[in-house]
Amino acid sequence: MTDKKLGGAGLRGQSAGETALSTVGKSGSGLTYRGYDVKDLAENTSFEEVAYLILHGELPTEAQLAAYKSQLKAMRGLPQALKEVLERIPASAHPMDVMRTGCSMLGNLEPENSFDEQLHVADRLLAAFPSIICYWYRFSHDGVRIETETDDDEIGAHFLHLLHGKAPSPLHAKVMSVSLILYAEHEFNASTFTARVCASTLSDMFSCITGAIGSLRGPLHGGANEAAMELIQDMRSEEHARDVLLGKLERKEKIMGFGHAIYRESDPRNAIIKSWSAKLAEEYGDDRLYRVSETCEALMWQEKKLFCNADFFHASAYHFMGIPTKLFTPIFVCSRLTGWAAHVMEQRANNRIIRPSADYVGKELRPVTPISQR
Numbered sequence: 164m165t166d167k168k169l170g171g172a173g174l175r176g177q178s179a180g181e182t183a184l185s186t187v188g189k190s191g192s193g194l195t196y197r198g199y200d201v202k203d204l205a206e207n208t209s210f211e212e213v214a215y216l217i218l219h220g221e222l223p224t225e226a227q228l229a230a231y232k233s234q235l236k237a238m239r240g241l242p243q244a245l246k247e248v249l250e251r252i253p254a255s256a257h258p259m260d261v262m263r264t265g266c267s268m269l270g271n272l273e274p275e276n277s278f279d280e281q282l283h284v285a286d287r288l289l290a291a292f293p294s295i296i297c298y299w300y301r302f303s304h305d306g307v308r309i310e311t312e313t314d315d316d317e318i319g320a321h322f323l324h325l326l327h328g329k330a331p332s333p334l335h336a337k338v339m340s341v342s343l344i345l346y347a348e349h350e351f352n353a354s355t356f357t358a359r360v361c362a363s364t365l366s367d368m369f370s371c372i373t374g375a376i377g378s379l380r381g382p383l384h385g386g387a388n389e390a391a392m393e394l395i396q397d398m399r400s401e402e403h404a405r406d407v408l409l410g411k412l413e414r415k416e417k418i419m420g421f422g423h424a425i426y427r428e429s430d431p432r433n434a435i436i437k438s439w440s441a442k443l444a445e446e447y448g449d450d451r452l453y454r455v456s457e458t459c460e461a462l463m464w465q466e467k468k469l470f471c472n473a474d475f476f477h478a479s480a481y482h483f484m485g486i487p488t489k490l491f492t493p494i495f496v497c498s499r500l501t502g503w504a505a506h507v508m509e510q511r512a513n514n515r516i517i518r519p520s521a522d523y524v525g526k527e528l529r530p531v532t533p534i535s536q537r
């Protein structure tokens with residue numbers, strides 16, 4: 164992987180601070196969390212181990228992991244006032260707006276009173292986010308008030324259990340764990356930077372995370388996994404996929420799930436989620452979605468030298484597990500929370516308010532014309 168030539172708009176290529184949490188797009192290692200290659204982590208750990216690594220600095224021992232899992236399990240319940248708010252949100256709402264409101268409401272009910280509570284707040288949100296989104300989804304779509312405390316050991320399995328009303332298969336639980344690992348942390352991406360800017364004013368953790376959810380929602384960032392699904396779901400065949408994409412490229416439309424602000428030749432998360440999507444396609448008996456996804460990948464590289472980012476094969480993988488498309492980006496939130504919270508803590512530990520300057524391109528200094536003469 165070569166380093167991308169960075170420069171120009173969007174603060175590209177400018178260092179905006181220091182981090183010990185991850186590296187993105189460095190030659191020789193595509194993506195590392197606290198010094199571990201994401202591929203190594205995806206092959207050899209669970210999401211809870213990675214969350215512990217990101218939040219605490221080191222991988223847990225067996226005893227630490229067991230204690231961490233039981234601690235998170237015990238924090239899955241939602242306060243009645245939050246459930247009432249979630250019940251008032253219509254089924255037509257975007258689930259990312261539900262996440263934003265759910266996070267913000269929890270901040271009213273269980274505020275972070277001092278920075279000494281920051282790790283507790285991060286863990287509480289980690290445990291509560293799947294409950295928040297699934298409670299709202301099942302109530303608004305199926306009319307049921309679900310019990311949000313399951314006995315599932317892992318957050319990914321817990322999410323699928325709440326969504327489908329039954330514990331997932333080992334394959335689905337494994338894919339969720341890998342997916343959450345892949346999405347957990349990514350240096351100074353837009354949503355993380357939002358969280359850090361908010362943290363730099365010495366605001367509370369809930370505000371930082373609520374702002375980050377808003378930034379992740381857009382289709383140029385986390386929202387791309389949903390947009391990718393919307394793109395591929397109507398592709399009837401490989402030939403149709405090619406026609407659709409060539410038409411879009413001709414019209415200079417963005418193809419969601421492709422390209423990246425930092426990576427130049429590939430996103431290291433793609434090969435990992437793609438291989439799990441292939442396994443799920445086989446289990447599902449799919450004879451279209453995975454193939455058209457591969458067609459898109461080949462055509463985009465051939466035509467534009469653009470590669471799939473983390474989001475593209477997440478679309479088919481989530482679909483094969485029966486996850487409704489509009490819940491794709493909220494799963495990203497359930498994972499990225501770990502990175503956001505760790506960045507907030509890192510910012511707080513060595514803080515200076517983030518306040519860049521702007522190049523002024525407006526009018527020269529001029530006097531106010533009295534309103535009667537304008």
Ligand SMILES: CC(=O)SCCNC(=O)CCNC(=O)[C@H](O)C(C)(C)COP(=O)(O)OP(=O)(O)OC[C@H]1O[C@@H](n2cnc3c(N)ncnc32)[C@H](O)[C@@H]1OP(=O)(O)O
Pocket residue numbers: 382383384385387416417418419420421422423424425469472473474
């Ligand atoms: C988990 C994540 O958040 S990963 C990102 C998810 N987002 C997406 O998948 C949305 C689609 N992708 C994009 O919009 C962009 O690739 C971004 C936002 C991710 C990165 O943007 P940038 O850093 O500005 O892209 P970059 O500088 O590499 O763009 C180079 C050229 O390729 C084009 N390009 C980049 N991505 C795409 C795409 N997905 N489809 C079509 N053209 C594209 C750009 O328009 C640009 O063309 P130009 O030189 O004619 O203006």
Ligand SMILES: O=C([O-])CC(=O)C(=O)O
Pocket residue numbers: 187346348349351352353384424425472473
């Ligand atoms: O780094 C970025 O710009 C976007 C991204 O891939 C992520 O946040 O996972």
